[in-house]
Amino acid sequence: MDVLANLALGFGVALTLKNLAYCFLGVLLGTLIGVLPGVGPLVTIAMLLPITFGLDPVSSLIMLAGIFYGAQYGGSTTAILVNMPGEVSSAVTAIDGYQMARQGRAGPALAAAAISSFTAGIVSTLIVAFFGPLVGKWALEFGAAEYFSLMLMGLVFSAVLAHGDMVKSLAMVAVGLLLGLVGTDVTSGLPRFSFGVPELLDGVGFTVVAVGLFAVAEIVQNLARKDGVEVFAKDVKNLMPTAADLKAIAAPTARGTALGSFFGALPGVTASVAAFSAYMLEKKIAKDPSRFGHGAIEGVAAPEAANNAAAQTHFIPTLTLGIPATAVMALMLGALSMQGIQPGPQVMTSKPELFWGLVASMFVGNVLLLLLNLPLVGVWARLTQVPYRWLFPAILVFAALGNYSLNNSAMDVYLCAGIGLLGYVFAKLECPPAPLILGYVLGPLLEENLRRALLMAEGSFGVFVQRPISLVFLGVTALLLVAMVVPALRRGRERAVEDA
């Protein structure tokens, strides 16, 4: 294993003019859209997905990753200036970031976010480069039974760590799995749940689900909500942090990066868990914990670092195992499958340019993000003031036309409207959408591996506990479920999730 040679290969791919341009375009578009209030990374990616499908797989993934970093950073900007975090993980940033903005320290807050994100991004990308291949090599030994148990563990993790009620989250996973089964069954050739609709023979399109669930349902939620926020965009003139600021954020950034990198590599653990843990850690070890919540710069730097580190190391389980940790990673995985690539341990050997090109583009993307944000922060700040009544029809148009364009199919738009409707009802009933999309992406794989494992074991469920790796995955899953049922622990989790 020669990481340096592989990285050289990766940079060879990422630094071609074409891929550099797509990375830049991705980061720019991601930031531009992600910074708009009420538009989180999920909506941004779901909306821009169709545009990337025309590219070759490597460029498309590089651009998507760029969109993702951009949207994340944009989301932090909105969290700090408008106190309107686009996603759960930047909600932690908003706690102290918005307070800093209210005290006229929006510049240092944004700088702290940018610098800690950048540092975390670079360090955690190195972690991906070193550990990704190790995990991949290990996973090559996995058979169907191991994969089934691993996916089950990832899905249960994602449900347990999602916001709110665990039973409902698990049910959402199962609904997602079911949705993933729509279409022609690979083994028997039988069309399932297609109700005689020819467009459904290939299943419900991936962008249809993503856009319906994350763009349409989200818009309705925003429109039905009353809001009045004070925007602190005018105070942002320059981002240059003082030496004292830099000193204050150095250690929290390092700690946040470490926590985030660790959490991100576990399948099913979201960046918000990492961000929240980092925030709590800083608060606990601070000399004066009462400053937190009132504009402590450490409270911006640590969760931002954790958030970004986790966002990068999420790629380890996603690319090497084919198990997405979060809804965003599910979108990445879905995009890859649409390109005809089945992520898994084979990707690293069969398509080294894809894996290493992406890793190299993470470095490039983080540098571009920093270069883009320092001078343009004034522009981004003004963008946070765009009223939502202009934004949502635009999102709607791009979402609908993007969906239509993939198969030139009106049915896809109708389905998207239907999924949006269902998604809104689920959201009102506090059934989280992220487990659903994870289930949807993994549904066919889970069934396939279950079928293969049982076939090879001649119908004995014992295979899942006789193979040691599979047993460990199932054991951890069982342990987690039991832990959640024990009341004392459950209360702790509820408190933790609520605060985040």
Next chain:
Amino acid sequence: MKAGLLSNRDVLAGLLFIAIGAGSLAVSSSYAFGTVQQMGPGFFPRVLGVIIAGLGAMTLAKGLRSGEAVEGAWGWAPLAILTVALVAFGWLMEHVGMLPSVAVLTLVGARAGREFRWGEALVLAVVMMALTWAIFVAGLGLPYPLVAFAFGG
């Protein structure tokens, strides 16, 4: 005070899950179940159906016990408007070309907002037509007629 059944969050969620699970069972009952060794196409959907319905029943029971109400009002009006706008867009794309479809989606969709101003919405529609033309037709090269009349065809 406990919420009425129709505004009880977990009762509604539980019923929805039970309906989905039962639906899955009903539809997949015609698919071959196979054996454990040779899973048929009906195996996984039926197992899932039972799991979803079971978790739904647990949610329903929790709702009856705790009685927590759905938070905030339902946004039926924006939901209905957006759904209509999307369906209209899909249909129009196949009959009148891209630009009128985009205009209709923008104008109808914008009405879902709390504030609606004709002037703004018209400007927005024009901007969206220009943008979608630039990105999807000029940029991505998709062969959509800008304006067409293909009724009954």
